[in-house]
Amino acid sequence: MSSFFRSLSGSGSSTPTTPPPPPLTTSIPTSPTILKPPTRPPPLEGEHLTLYQTVLDHFSPPDGSAYQLEGAEQGKEGLLRSESMWLTEDCLCRYLRAQKWDAETAITRIIATLLWRRETGIADDDGGEGSKEEGGGLLPGPLAEKSFDGDDFVVGWAESGHPLHYQYSARNTSNDPQTNLLASFWQLERVQDLMPAGVEKQILLVNFAGAMSAKLPSVTVIKGYIHVLGAHYPERMEKAIAINVPWMIHSLLKVVLPFMDPVTRAKLSFNEPTPFIPDEQLLLDFGGKLNLDPKTPEYRQNVIELCREKRKAYRERWVKDGSKIGASEWVLKGGDEGEKPVASTPFEVDVDVVEGLP
Template sequence: MASTKIFEPLLPPKDKKPAIHPELTNDQVKLQEKIQEHFTKDGYTLPGIESEGQLLEEEKFWLSYECQLRYLRATKWKLNDAIKRLESTLKWRREFGLYTHVTAEHVEPEAVTGKEILFGYDVNGRPAFYMIPSRQNTTESHRQVEFAFFILERAIDLMDEGVESLDLLINFADKAKNPSMSTSRTVLSILQTHYPERLGKALVINVPYLVNLFFKMITPFIDPVTVQKLKFNPNVVKDNIFAEDQVMKDFWGGNQEFEYQHEKYWPALIQLCQARKEKWLENWRKLGGTVGIQESAYKRDLQEEPEKAPLEETPTATDDA
């Protein structure tokens, strides 16, 4: 039977079992409660911001129960460190423009060749974030960094109940062009500082000598916990990381004949993520619309995928800078 090509992102599978964190100790419960108290005390504002320091709705939504625990785990359950790091990330998200500047329209010129794609989910339901450096289509710029984190944020939109991390799949075939050391360090710094506990696995294939040398050069800048998540030249199906129907056939050994066509994939991804986020926000508001609501609670009644939200047609971008 001939295979059928697919041009759009897959929906999250409903039969996958997400990884479970150990049950919290009494001391850990108290630490989370102290973080909750800190961010919900009367008159709270982000430190160092003279005006508009009050938390935005989007920031309260981001400061979920699970988010607080991710930062506590990342700081080895040190309360003050976790609070400072949360506040640092809240400021960074504003400064980076995640709620304002870094939009689908802004980053679309980076997306037209399919150099960064969300497609499929591993056996624990983690979204797969593909990077294909050989498809690089623009000169190195800050927008390339913005694009990477725009896609990462969309991966978070594709995380079902109980899923908190993603898998990064990097293919260095076809004379892939490495990013500069400066860009690599910038991306790594943002990932480690502002997205703790978000990387499930980093799977890298077709690693030539120079790329291998490149990884050795940047490894000292990577957190040791993150280094342990790196796997080079894995067989993701035989190693039981992905089921065949959740991974691309080309290079990765799955059975999905995925072909990137920007005019089909891009609007489908944006509409899917937008619909899921709008549904979650609606549920979150019904649950009180405040800091510390559990992600599992506002995702729980998402039994069926919401209809795609109306989206104005986005013109296909072609510029190169």
């Protein structure tokens, strides 16, 4: 188990000793060590079921007609396959919970997210084998490169199965706030790929060590991140832990926190121990034993290949389930198959150039 900020002392000596770090690895953990496996969410009942049905009927009309996206570019009002697959039962429920089960507001927010995903290109990102128009492929060019510069990445899981999403301000190589934001949410899409059946949220781990004032995010960037997270990724945060927080960030947070939803604000903590994350899944900086350089081509290829496999299986299950809006993520993630995590061995692939998921 991880014992973050553990006290190290040599037996019979008053001088603390620090053991040498484990060797640098280019492999990544491929499965969580879940102590209590998640179970399928219970079925909705009563008023919640009625409200969910209202939202579902909006995007999947009971008369069988095709839904037309309000506000979409003329001639492109129909949903992409990736968008229909994104509109799961769990997705609709996340928006309903975030809006205190106000169906009309949830519908408005979902429409806004569908448009945002198109504008940013994330709607083209379903990991399938189809054409670009059907949602095959990933974001190309500078954003894909930015997503692997080592400042924002995903690796490992907590014992609860929640994937670990790391951010390092000192490693940021871009001065474009929009690129930084989109790259971070591109990574959050990868985090979602790695969520086991029954898990809907991430654990965000932020290290500000070594970040000079020029590298620290501005109030505008922090507010923008919080806005996108709340508006387009509701109910996706289990916990956010920051370490080595400079006084400037503390000052910024005093400005930003009042604008944050109280439930989300309660999930933020600073320099908190992480005994709920196994050592082998947690990076050294946070007290674990995983010594990984996320800037290497090997890491990039390993995480892309792992996500590709999971996304392909997800899409195949969706097609098998009828390619319908309102599918269960428990089913799409393999929960009904009793899917067991692959063996906890390092994941290696041949070092070929991989530009993105299919």
